[in-house]
Amino acid sequence: MISHDTIIRVLMITSAWPTPGRARTTYFIRRQAEFLQAAGVDVDVFHFEGAKRPWNYLLGWLRVRLRMARKRYHLAHAQFGQSGLLALPKGLPLVVTFRGDDLQGMLDPNGRITLAGRLLQLVSQGVARCADATIVVSEHMKPFLHASVPTHVIPSGLDFGLFRPIPQDEARRHLGLPVDKRFLLFVGNPELPRKRYDLARQAVDVLNRSLSAELLVGWGAPHDDIPFYMNAADALVFTSRQEGSPNVVKEALACNLPVVSVRVGDVPLRLQNVEGCELCDDDRPETIAAALERVLRRNRRVAGRDAVRDLDEQRLAQEVISIYRSVALPRESAS
Template identity: 25%
Template sequence: MKVLYVTNMYPVEDYIYFGIHVKEQIEAIATQGDIETEVYFINGRAKKWNYFNSIANIRNKIKNGNYDLIHIHYGLSALFLLFYQPKIPVVVTLHSGELYKKKGILNHLAQKSITMAALKNTNRIIVLNDDMVNLLYKHKQKLVKLPCGIDLNTFIERNTSQPEQELIVGFPGNKARNEKNFKLFKEIIDELRKTFNIRIVEFHNFTRNEVLHHLQTLDVLVMTSLVEGSPQIIKEAMACNRPIVSTNVGDLADLLHNVKNCHVINSFESAALLKPIREIFSLSAEHRKTNGREKLIQMKLGADQVAKSVIHVYNEVL
C-alpha cells in the first residue's frame, strides 16, 4: 500500500517539535508491514500562499504518484479537496485547532469553513475526543475516534532523586499561545511560591531527549489550557508515570480517569487546581508517581497499537 500524507504539521528547523506526533505516527505506520509512505508538507508558517500552491501541487502528485490512499493531517491541509476530488480514498485526521477558536475570529472562521467543506469529500474522519465527535455528528458514519499514540519504548519511568527543597512543575506548551492559558498557570505558581521553592519547565521546542529528561524529573505537570485535542505531552507524562493536574479539556477526562495522583478539574479558578497540586506536594518524592503507563496500555495508545488501528481504517476504505 502506498500512502500520500498531506500535512501542515511537521517539524521544521526553527520549530523542532511542530507536528512531531504526525511525523512519529507516519514513521510507526511505515514499520507495520508493506506500507510505503510519502509526505507532502504545506509549510503555512513560512508563507500562507503555500496553501494555495498546494492545490495544484497535490493534484499533480496524485496524478503521477500511483498512490492507493491519501491521509490528510489537519483540516486546513484539505484545502485542495475543494478544487479536486481524487479517485482514491481520502482519510483526514483533525487535530482540534481547525475546529475551535485558538487565534483570531477571522482565522477561526476561515479554518473551520474550509475544514467543514472539505469533510464532504473524505471517506473517513479521525478525531481525537468525544467533543469533536459531537461537533461532527452529521458525519457520524465516517467518524473514528483515535488519538495519536505514544512511543512506550522511549517514554519510560526513571527513578530520580531531586533535592526535596526544590519542586519541579511543568508547563505543557508555549506560554505565548493564548489557548495554553499561561496567565492561570502563573497565578498558581505565584501562590505556590509562597510556600514552596518552585522551578518551572516550559515544554516548548525541546528535542525528544530533552522532553524525556524533563518529564522524568517532574514533580507535577500542570495543564491550564482552554482548548486541547488529545495532548501528546499528557500521554508522554503518563508513560513516565508522572503526576498531572489539568483543566477539563480535550480527552483529559478519559485519559486520566482512575489514574492515581492525576486530577482533571472542572474549573479555571486557580484555587481549584491548587488543592490537588498541594496534595501531590505533600507526598514523599517516591510516592509522587502514577499508573499512567498502565492506563495507556489499557487504552491501546502505544504508537504501534495506534499505527495498526490507522491501517485498519485504511483497509476499511480501500
Template identity: 30%
Template sequence: MRILIVTSQFPIAGEPHRGRPVYQTVRELSRLADVKVLSPIATYPGWARPRSYLYRPAEQDAVAPGCDVDYVTYPALPALSRPFNGHLCARALSGPVRAFAPDVVLAYWLYPDGYGALRAAREAGVPFVAGARGSDLRVRDAVSRRLTRPVVQAARRLLVVSEDLGRVAVDRYGADPERIRAIPNGCDAALFHPGDRQAARAALGLPQDAEVVLYVGRLVPEKGLRELLHATRRLAATRPQARVVFVGDGPLYTELAATLAAEPALPLQLAGSQAPAEVARWMVASDLVTLPSYSEGHPNVLVEALACGRPVVATPVGGIPEVVDAASGLLVPPRDADALADALAKALAQDWDEAALARRFSRDWEQVARDTLLACEEALAERPGPARAAYAADSA
C-alpha cells in the same frame, strides 16, 4: 497500498519537534505501506512575515528520519489570504499528488491542508481521508469553519484522536458518525517510562529537594500559560521548594523571559525546546506535569507523563478526561489561575503510585499506524453513495 499524507503538522527546520504525534504515526505507517508525505508550507513576503513564522528549507532527513517527505510551498498573506489558502494549497499539491499516484490521500489538519488535499484527491480520482487533531475542529473564525465543513463531510473516513472530537465533528460540522474513527495517540515506551528521579535531576542541574512542576508544549496563551505564571507566584509564597519549568518554544517565550528578568526570585525556568529523549528526562525529574489548556484534542504530553509515572494537573477540556481521572491527577476549570495554583499545591502534597500510573498506557505507535492503515483500507474499499457523489460534484 500507496498512501499520500498531506500535513503541515510535521517537523521543519525551524521547529524540528513540530507535529511529533503525526510524525510518529507516519514513520510507523511507512513500515506497513508505501507512504509519501507532502507538507504544504505557507510562505510570506518579507514585509508581511509573522513573527512566529519558523519555516526555513532543510534536508528532510535532518528533521524527519524514516519518512519520505517533500515540502511544498504556496504564497500567503496573514489573515488576508485565509479564504483562498485552501485553493492555493490545492494548486501546490496537484502536480505532486498526480506524480505519486496514490491509492488514498490522507490529510492531517483540516484547513487549509485538508481542503487542498481534498481538491487534489478529487482531481486524481482517489479516496480522501481526513485526520483532525483538535484545534482544526474547534475553529474560531467563521471563514475557516465554513471551509472546514466540506472537508469533514466529504472525507470517506474522519480520524480523530478522541471520542470528544468525534462528537464535535458530528455536532458542529454534520459529520457522518459511521465514518468517524477514534484513533488515540500512542506512546514510545522506549523513551517514556519510570526512571531514577535523582539521577535525572543531577543531569539537569535541578536541586534534589525541589518540587518540580513541568509544562511541555508550545508557549502560547491558549495553553493557559498566563494562568500558570500566576500559579507560579502563588506557589512561591506557599511552597518555597516549588519550581515551575517550561519546556518548549513559541510566541510567549519573549514575554515569559521578560517576566523572569523583572522578577528574578520567581521560581520559573525556561528550558526551551527539547528533543523527545530530553523531554522524557525532564518528566522523570519532575514531581508532576501540568497542562492548563483552554482546549485540546488528545494531548500526547499527558500520556507520556503518565507513562513516566508522573501525575498531572490539567483542565477537563477536549479529550483530557479520557486520559486523566482521580487516580492519575487533578482537573481544574480552564482560565482559573487560583484553582490551578490550589490544585498544583494539592498534587505536590499527595502521594502517587508511580508504578500504577505508568501501567495506564501501553498503546504504542505501531498500533496507531495499524489502526490508521485499516481506516485507509476501509476508505479504498467503500464506494461513495449517490448523495455523497452528488455533493462531491457540486463542491468541486
C-alpha cells in the same frame, strides 16, 4: 477495499510536519507516519508551510497534483482539516484526521473564536464532507462534524520506547537541574493564548506562599529531551483552555508523572482512576495551586503508564490501516 496482501501507498499531506530547529508539538504526526511505515504501509509525506497564506496553499495544491501524477497512490491522508484542501477535488480516496482547533476553532486571549478560527472551522467541515473517512482524536470532537460524515475516534498514540520512566536524579543530571528543588513542568507554547501559561504562572505563585516550587518550561526543548523533563519534574501542570486529545498529558502518564489539569479535551478520561493525579473543578489559580500542593506533599509517582497502555502507537496504527483498507481503491495493477 484492497486485499491484505497489497502494500498500501498513502500520500500523507500536512502543514504541521516537525522540522529541525523549529519548536513544535506535532511530533505525533511524524510518529504515526513512522509506525505506519514499520507496519508495512508505503507512506509518502508531503509537507508544506501554510502560514495562513492562500498563495502557500495554491502552490502546495499544484505540487500535490504533480506528485499524484508521478506516483500511483491508493489514497491521500490529510493531517488537520486545512491540509485536506490540497487533495480537492478528489483524485484519490481521502482520509482526514482532525486534531483540535481545526474543528473547534482558534481562540483569542479571551477565549472567543477568532475570525480566522471560524473560517478554519468552515473549511474543515467542508473538507470533512468530501472525505471518504474522517478521524477525530477524541470523542468530544465528533459533534463538530455533520452526522452524515463517517467518523472514527483514534487518539494520537504513544511511543513507549521514548516516553518511559527514568530515575529522577538521572533525568535532572541530564538537564543540569538541581536535585534539591521541586519542579512543575509546563510544556505548551507560552505565547499561545489557549495554552494559558499565565494561569499556570499564577497558580505556582499562589503555591509558593505555602510550598516552594519552580515552574519549568519545556517548550522549545529537543523532542528527545522531553522524557527527561517529564522524569525530572515533580508534576505536570496543564492549563489549556481548548484541546483535542493533548499528547503531553498522555506522555506524562507514560512517564508516571503526576498530572494536575483543568477539565479540557479528553483529559478527564485520561486521568480517570489514576490515583495521584488531580482534575481541577474550576480554572481559578487557587484551585490549581491547592491541587499542586496535594500532589507535591504526596511526593510519589503515579501508575500512569498502565492507564495509557491502550494508546500504544503500534496498536493504533493497525486501526488506521483498517480505515485505509476500507476506503482505498484497488490499484494492484500499478504495483
